[in-house]
Amino acid sequence: MHSPELCPNRLRALFTLIAEISAAETRPLDAALDAALSGTGAVAGAAFARGGKLVPTTTRGLGSRARSTSSALSRGLRALADRALSSAAPARLADVDRDREGIDDAREIKKIGARTALALPLIGPRSTVGAVVLLFKDEAALDAETLAFLEAVARVTALAAHHHLSTGDTERMPSSMSGEFGVAAYTRESERIAHDLESPVGALVLEHEALAQAVEELCHSADPTDATLTACVGEVTRTAQNLGRTIEELQQHVLDLLSPERRESIPVELDLAEITENAVALARAHLESRGVMLLERLERGALTRGRREGLSQVISSLVFHAADAAAESASTPRVWVSVTSTAESVTLTVENNGATPRRRALAALFSEKRGARRSPPESLRVRIASELVRAHDGRTPAVPAPGAGPPGW
Structure with a gap:
């Protein structure tokens, strides 16, 4: 099945995640949670690492209740993460009032304005290394494009987190991934993502060219004496220009991921x-x-x-x-x-x-x-x-x- 094309904001969130992991600016699980929240309509979330046991690493938008391991909210999120890890597949609760598996009290989830939950397992090349749990206002937020974006976030993070846990370093991402396994796996994933992004970014370029042409025609045909219309045309023009700059940045990111420096210089x-x-x-x-x-x-x-x-x-x-x-x-x-x-x-x-x-x-x-x-x-x-x-x-x-x-x- 062909994956849905990602919108510019989600492409930017994905590139930011890759950049942060590569630059050792934050822990991979934290970066994954931030990327997932910035690229979706999730109202809150939590990340869990799996060593000997399931350990929460960070939360966003959950308040102090999630910090207590005995709270109903903390137990529910951990249970959902466990559910995803045990099945090695996303665990989805369409409505916490109806689907209560593993959640003994849904009131605290509803207090933060959420009714739908999704847990993403982070599956590394040889092990399952953690999970990210996201809370949404309702099930409508989980469309095909959102799920495709979250799958990409999970795959990128799993590779980095797997390297962490296998070396015992869970505090930060090393500036470069040591070892042939880490370098090869991470490079392949970067190139796979870049190849997958080439087509949607190319489509965005064509669509932006069509938009620019339409805006130009609108400017020529607009009545200059109509102040309201002139202001609207100006706003559309600025939006089109900003979109063009964003697309250029995305193109550059794709080129960076596919740069010759990622391969040996000579055969x-x-x-x-x-x-x-x-x-x-x-x-x-x-x-x-x-x-x-x-x-x-x-x-x-x-x-x-x-x-x-x-x-x-x-x-x-x-x-x-x-x-x-x-x-x-x-x-x-x-x-x-x-x-x-x-x-x-x-x-x-x-x-x-x-x-x-x-x-x-x-x-x-x-x-x-x-x-x-x-x-x-x-x-x-x-x-x-x-x-x-x-x-x-x-x-x-x-x-x-x-x-x-x-x-x-």
Whole structure:
């Protein structure tokens, strides 16, 4: 299913979250709660970290009642966080008066003007590290775009919080994530978000151009003797200009996330089996939690030249794409990953037991009009192909292997 496009305010909140985590300005869970509140209509919220037990780290808009662990409000929020963590899925109470699971007294929640609650589990690459609980005025505030925004916040935060908890540092985010696992996972998530944002930001650019043209026509046709109309036109013009500056900032943020500094400067000789093994290890826990079995057969010494992070991103994209296809149609979804080599070539194969979609020439995907809306599978195939070319310094074509490869390639 295609995720809803995010509005500029929510894009800005997401970029602020990434910047704060990267700059060590605040703890990831606190930053996540602030981002969730600033990007939604939530009236209050709380963040919980999971070490040996569920520990509240911060609250917003709840007053002193939430600081007492024995209060009905504190017990209710913790119970909701526990519910999300135990199911590894968002826990939602549409109306605290009707759905009272884990909440023994809803009066304190209603006192702050809330009737709907949502708990988001923060699922790291290998463990569940915490949860954010948000309170809303009513269920209407939880539309599809809001849920998509909150999912993005949770995914970014989970990676940073997982690194924290695994190193025992829960007080602050280090200025740089040490270790190959942290750097690789965080870079992949940053690039995934940037790729996902490219399309909506591009759409905003086109819509703003159309708005600017409409405003220009309005200025030419407006009666200069009508003071009220002139004032309205001026206000619309200023709003359009402010929107244009915001969109330019968003474009720059996307470019920053995709900047060449995030990859090695030059291609180097790499063992494709080693790169694949690391990428599969990062994906395994998440896929197995979805019921997808991941099988691998890796031939060591399969040497190629490329950029480590670029190739790792390609492999991760292929594995997750194959897992999604298998999960949609197979009763027992499986993904097979293999690396083989001969004197002439090195081959990475990613296959699944899902349904095979109709085949299309890869070249045809690139011939579509630029900016045209593509379905998610098509967009992902184009993205993987472009990543593969970049990972090999722009000189390696994406050619389907005869009789192998994931469906659609």
